[in-house]
Amino acid sequence: MPTAQIxxxxxxxxxxxxxxxxxxxxxxxxxxxxxxxxxxxxxxEAFKAEHGVSTTPLITVDxxxxxxxxxxxxxxxxxx
Numbered sequence: 001m002p003t004a005q006i007x008x009x010x011x012x013x014x015x016x017x018x019x020x021x022x023x024x025x026x027x028x029x030x031x032x033x034x035x036x037x038x039x040x041x042x043x044x045e046a047f048k049a050e051h052g053v054s055t056t057p058l059i060t061v062d063x064x065x066x067x068x069x070x071x072x073x074x075x076x077x078x079x080x
Contacts, residue, residue, distance in 0.1 A: 004031040007047060008057035009038045018069040019057040025069075029076055031061070 004026045008019025026033050038044040044056060051058055059066045066075045 001032050002062055005034045005060040006057050007036040009044050022057050022069040022072050
């Protein structure tokens with residue numbers, strides 16, 4: 001079973017729709033998913049700065065950085 005890691009923003013008052021979609025896509029495609037939730041704006045901003053990205057989620061498949069939700073969609077099509 002392929003494995004994926006997703007770090008996504010889940011705040012008390014807002015859940016990133018792209019992170020939610022990416023998580024569902026991974027599950028729909030049979031991935032074993034390790035999920036990490038960013039639960040504050042500060043945590044989210046620190047994560048983005050640390051990883052050099054401007055948005056979340058950040059997805060890794062079998063140890064390879066895929067990117068965000070649209071990158072995951074392209075990845076899944078290319079590896080179908």
